[in-house]
Amino acid sequence: MTEKNDFILVKDFLKGDESAFNELVNRYKKKIYWHARRMLGNHMDADEITQEVLIVLYKKLNTFKFDSGLYTWIFRITSTRSINYIKKKKLKKIFSLDKDEFKNLNYKIDIVKNIEDKEKLEELNNVLKKLPPRQREVFIFRRFDQLSFDEIAKITGKSIGSLKASYHLALKKVLKNIDDEK
Amino acid sequence: MMKNKDKILKYLSGLMNKTESEQFLNEIEKSENLRKEYEKITGKLKCLELENENIFDESYFINLIPKVRNRLEEPSKSKLKPQTAYAITLILAILITSILLINKFNKQDNKVNFITVNEIETMLYPDSTLNESLAGKLLTYDLENDFKTKNLLTQLYTDQISSINDINLQASAINLDNTDLFQIMDKLSEDEFKSMYKSISSTKILR
Numbered sequence: 480m481t482e483k484n485d486f487i488l489v490k491d492f493l494k495g496d497e498s499a500f501n502e503l504v505n506r507y508k509k510k511i512y513w514h515a516r517r518m519l520g521n522h523m524d525a526d527e528i529t530q531e532v533l534i535v536l537y538k539k540l541n542t543f544k545f546d547s548g549l550y551t552w553i554f555r556i557t558s559t560r561s562i563n564y565i566k567k568k569k570l571k572k573i574f575s576l577d578k579d580e581f582k583n584l585n586y587k588i589d590i591v592k593n594i595e596d597k598e599k600l601e602e603l604n605n606v607l608k609k610l611p612p613r614q615r616e617v618f619i620f621r622r623f624d625q626l627s628f629d630e631i632a633k634i635t636g637k638s639i640g641s642l643k644a645s646y647h648l649a650l651k652k653v654l655k656n657i658d659d660e661k
Numbered sequence: 662m663m664k665n666k667d668k669i670l671k672y673l674s675g676l677m678n679k680t681e682s683e684q685f686l687n688e689i690e691k692s693e694n695l696r697k698e699y700e701k702i703t704g705k706l707k708c709l710e711l712e713n714e715n716i717f718d719e720s721y722f723i724n725l726i727p728k729v730r731n732r733l734e735e736p737s738k739s740k741l742k743p744q745t746a747y748a749i750t751l752i753l754a755i756l757i758t759s760i761l762l763i764n765k766f767n768k769q770d771n772k773v774n775f776i777t778v779n780e781i782e783t784m785l786y787p788d789s790t791l792n793e794s795l796a797g798k799l800l801t802y803d804l805e806n807d808f809k810t811k812n813l814l815t816q817l818y819t820d821q822i823s824s825i826n827d828i829n830l831q832a833s834a835i836n837l838d839n840t841d842l843f844q845i846m847d848k849l850s851e852d853e854f855k856s857m858y859k860s861i862s863s864t865k866i867l868r
Contacts, residue, residue, distance in 0.1 A: 501726055504725065504726050504729070505726075508722055508725050509722060512722070526721075529725065530725070530728060530729055530732060533725070533726075533729045534729060534732060534733060537729070537733055538733075590717045590718035590721045591717055591718075592717070592718065596711055596712075596717075599708070599709070599711060600711070602708075602709065603709045606709065622706065622709075622710075623710070628675055643674050643675045643676050644674075644676075646674045646675070647670060647671070647674035647676055650670055650673060650674060651670060653706070653709075654670075654702065654705060654706075657705050657708075657709075
């Protein structure tokens with residue numbers, strides 16, 4: 480039912496109905512944000528990716544083929560953008576372009592105000608940042624976005640077997656990292 | 662026998678088939694140890710989850726659409742069309758490659774040519790059996806000064822020939838007076854001689 484509504488909204492938007500786009504954004508903005516947030520570990524980067532994804536959505540919806548769910552397409556964009564962002568940040572770090580002052584700013588600006596939740600997110604970030612980006616991606620899709628391996632396979636284009644193996648490895652590492660943190 | 666932790670991780674990762682999964686769930690019901698371990702692991706993972714993702718600053722999400730709309734309305738920072746950008750990149754790449762290739766060829770042109778003593782010997786005495794030591798001696802001459810006087814070869818050979826004991830070798834060396842090389846050199850002007858010297862002096866001779 481949801482998929483059908485998505486398709487109708489996309490078609491309406493392509494016909495020029497701007498409110499259909501707003502409706503789509505309202506439907507997916509939080510999912511995009513939280514996926515990016517867990518992938519990148521802070522609000523500022525997640526905000527940047529969320530906005531980028533929504534801009535891509537606006538500009539490229541005309542290329543969307545109705546052969547898969549819209550959420551698959553949106554998650555694919557979010558995931559690719561997040562992983563590319565991680566790579567860019569790594570490069571910046573290597574060339575020392577990532578200034579400490581910006582790092583501090585990243586942690587100050589946040590939509591999470593509750594200290595307990597902040598600590599939880601911080602702990603999650605510490606645990607996840609030790610995973611390679613691809614394992615982190617699978618772990619987040621499965622654990623937090625509650626997607627099935629079949630859905631993750633459609634998003635990432637990888638086989639279900641390799642995704643399960645990746646998730647198994649990620650799970651082992653996460654549990655070890657949780658113990659190390661304590 | 663698989664450890665409890667391995668079993669649990671395999672189950673959670675979806676790596677068990679249907680029968681294995683059913684067996685695992687039966688085992689959890691029967692084995693307290695396995696159940697405790699399972700609860701411990703899932704509890705640890707649960708700790709990473711937030712109670713509710715919707716309780717946060719809603720104003721951020723409300724303002725998201727206007728922010729995106731603003732960004733969409735902003736004029737593109739890059740005034741270049743993608744096609745133009747590709748074309749410029751391509752031209753630059755071709756230019757850089759050409760410069761690199763030209764440099765490479767220039768380097769090859771400037772490369773010092775090495776010739777061996779035996780090759781010089783063959784050039785100077787094509788019909789002779791002159792030995793290597795004589796050719797070596799010939800090469801010890803100060804070419805620059807001798808070229809200037811235009812009498813280089815005559816002087817060179819006169820001196821060297823007198824030091825040769827073997828009569829046959831002396832004869833072959835003297836025969837050089839009649840070679841084409843000498844005739845050509847006599848016809849050369851001072852400037853031509855100098856330029857010839859320059860080209861020879863840039864050639865390294867291996868001994």
